[in-house]
Amino acid sequence: xxxxxxxPKVVIxxxxxxxxxLVAIFxxxxxxxxxxxxxxxxxxxxxxxxxxxxxxxxxxxxQDLFAQLVVGARGSVVVGALAGTxxxxxAVAVGTTSGYLGGTADRTINAIVNVLMTLPGFAxxxxxxxxxxxxxxxxxxxxxxxxxxxxxxxxxxxxxxxLRNRDFTSALRTTGESTWRIILVEVIPHLGGVISAMxxxxxxxxxxxxxxxxxxxxxxxxxxxxGTMIAQAQSSGAILRGQWWYFLPPGLCxxxxxxxxxxxxxxxxxxxxxxxxxxxxxxxxxxNADLARANGRKVTA
Amino acid sequence: xxxxxxxxxxxxxxxxxIIFDGKDAAGHAVEVRACNKVSLDLxxxxxxxxxxxxxxxxxxxxxxxxxxxxxxxxxxxxxxxRITGRPKRSFYRHVQLVYQDPFASLxxxxxxxxxxxxxxxxxxxxxxxxxxxxxxxxLLEMVALTPAEDxxxxxxxxxxxxxxxxxxxxxxxxxxxxxxxADEPTSMLDVSIRLDVLNLLDAIRRERGVTILYITHxxxxxxxxxxxxxxxxxxxxxxxxxxxEVVSNPRHPYTQLLLASAPDPSRTKPAEPGDxxxxxxxxxxxxxxxxxxxxxxxxxxxxxxxAEKPPLFTVGEQQVKCWLxxxxxxxxxxxxxxxxxxx
Numbered sequence: 001x002x003x004x005x006x007x008p009k010v011v012i013x014x015x016x017x018x019x020x021x022l023v024a025i026f027x028x029x030x031x032x033x034x035x036x037x038x039x040x041x042x043x044x045x046x047x048x049x050x051x052x053x054x055x056x057x058x059x060x061x062x063q064d065l066f067a068q069l070v071v072g073a074r075g076s077v078v079v080g081a082l083a084g085t086x087x088x089x090x091a092v093a094v095g096t097t098s099g100y101l102g103g104t105a106d107r108t109i110n111a112i113v114n115v116l117m118t119l120p121g122f123a124x125x126x127x128x129x130x131x132x133x134x135x136x137x138x139x140x141x142x143x144x145x146x147x148x149x150x151x152x153x154x155x156x157x158x159x160x161x162x163l164r165n166r167d168f169t170s171a172l173r174t175t176g177e178s179t180w181r182i183i184l185v186e187v188i189p190h191l192g193g194v195i196s197a198m199x200x201x202x203x204x205x206x207x208x209x210x211x212x213x214x215x216x217x218x219x220x221x222x223x224x225x226x227g228t229m230i231a232q233a234q235s236s237g238a239i240l241r242g243q244w245w246y247f248l249p250p251g252l253c254x255x256x257x258x259x260x261x262x263x264x265x266x267x268x269x270x271x272x273x274x275x276x277x278x279x280x281x282x283x284x285x286x287x288n289a290d291l292a293r294a295n296g297r298k299v300t301a
Numbered sequence: 302x303x304x305x306x307x308x309x310x311x312x313x314x315x316x317x318x319i320i321f322d323g324k325d326a327a328g329h330a331v332e333v334r335a336c337n338k339v340s341l342d343l344x345x346x347x348x349x350x351x352x353x354x355x356x357x358x359x360x361x362x363x364x365x366x367x368x369x370x371x372x373x374x375x376x377x378x379x380x381x382x383r384i385t386g387r388p389k390r391s392f393y394r395h396v397q398l399v400y401q402d403p404f405a406s407l408x409x410x411x412x413x414x415x416x417x418x419x420x421x422x423x424x425x426x427x428x429x430x431x432x433x434x435x436x437x438x439x440l441l442e443m444v445a446l447t448p449a450e451d452x453x454x455x456x457x458x459x460x461x462x463x464x465x466x467x468x469x470x471x472x473x474x475x476x477x478x479x480x481x482x483a484d485e486p487t488s489m490l491d492v493s494i495r496l497d498v499l500n501l502l503d504a505i506r507r508e509r510g511v512t513i514l515y516i517t518h519x520x521x522x523x524x525x526x527x528x529x530x531x532x533x534x535x536x537x538x539x540x541x542x543x544x545x546e547v548v549s550n551p552r553h554p555y556t557q558l559l560l561a562s563a564p565d566p567s568r569t570k571p572a573e574p575g576d577x578x579x580x581x582x583x584x585x586x587x588x589x590x591x592x593x594x595x596x597x598x599x600x601x602x603x604x605x606x607x608a609e610k611p612p613l614f615t616v617g618e619q620q621v622k623c624w625l626x627x628x629x630x631x632x633x634x635x636x637x638x639x640x641x642x643x644x
Contacts, residue, residue: 167401171398171469175397175420175423175472190410
């Protein structure tokens, strides 16, 4: 944990994520406290660029885009977090069970996972979202989460297989420990790094999938999320007219969350694999250079 | 301590075979007999050393005793009762395995308190938290990790190999077992601390009357700690008897080879070629050898050895599986060795 918080990449990534989570939780209150309403129409300001009245400008119907951006964070972050959680929990549950039990259970589960992995996830999501008219974002998150776990389950299974063959799990079996306690209490903590990386990429995947659906007009069209904002910007021709304030902020927010999770994952990689540690590598290079210089001087002297 | 004071063995293997699927040198599927019709009795309060080179099947035998492998032939009996099909948890209440590698056998993410506490709680769920802590401290003191309070909340990563092996011995002791199966408990440790662990095992036997199966390839340590010695070669038990008898008067050519190839500190000059018998590669357990499995390496090989598998002959206090002792000192055939011939 200490090493986690000493790694600048992890700290920056976590800070960014924490910021967006806070916005998602408190954003709507903040907006009403500021006296803004994301759905209120300002007839005097249609599609205006950022100004003192409207910090991020307005859209084609005169709605305040700053208010929409802040309120929209909740939808996007909730979809991401919920989808990420569902996908990760499923992956861990299925992967550890399959890997630890082995034998027939493993073969059966693996066959199912292989079939699910061949399903084109987004296309299926597309069909389900289109079939369920006006799906709420909780449903969207459920669908994204339930389609997102098979890949993760496979890598968790592989890790569990190697842990199962280590002496410490055998030692636990010969003390009479139950299978479920070995999996939950003893094996899963060893998978912490893999699980957190998986959760973060599933979270971003969820946000991306929600935005993509909304952009295609298949999300919760009545709700406000970053995806619906971009979709409206596109449909009202904001991109053609160069109304950058309309589509850039929500797009940037999505990109920044992706960037933050990538940073955390890189940081975790550095912690678990010292070869990737950039500051350590720089120090080693400097040391080697100094050594070479010292040796060179000795040779010339 | 739940000990039945009978004369019978506490734990015994009866004509036990463990068979793995393997491949021979040509890549054909064969059955590998890691243990082949091994009979071994462990009596209350004794330390039995099981010696043999790598691949001789000694670890497999220990793991069969610990019910990690199910017997393919024969039986394992606990106080005379068959254990196949019996619940494992109550069996582990009486029989515990100490693993070879103390760096691998403890969960690196758990504290000593968790590792020992769980074992106590599994078998004595009625204890309160403070009673469990008291028992953990007592166990740590027993294995000489003192002051125990300093060790209880540490992680295995902050302990040395010897200390970790003490923790795994403490874990085995936590259930107050009747039998401890110690699978090369000193082989991963520094030479300087091996003696401590051996003395600890001896103290456990003396103070608690625990039966110990001590598995090793180090004859010197086996001699130091054990009452009885069994020698395994290529999945078979080739010689057994009181330790001093086996060491000072080895009967089986393999035991003689094993003893001669152990370094002897009293020998000052380097061994001349010919001083030690030819040390050949051990027999591959997947290889089919007719007759005695030691015959390709045996210096005293006879025609009979390649033709027929020897039964166990009793010579003095020792039992030897070698044709050299046929007719010596009125051989009594060991029980049910008639099926010894391989198909």
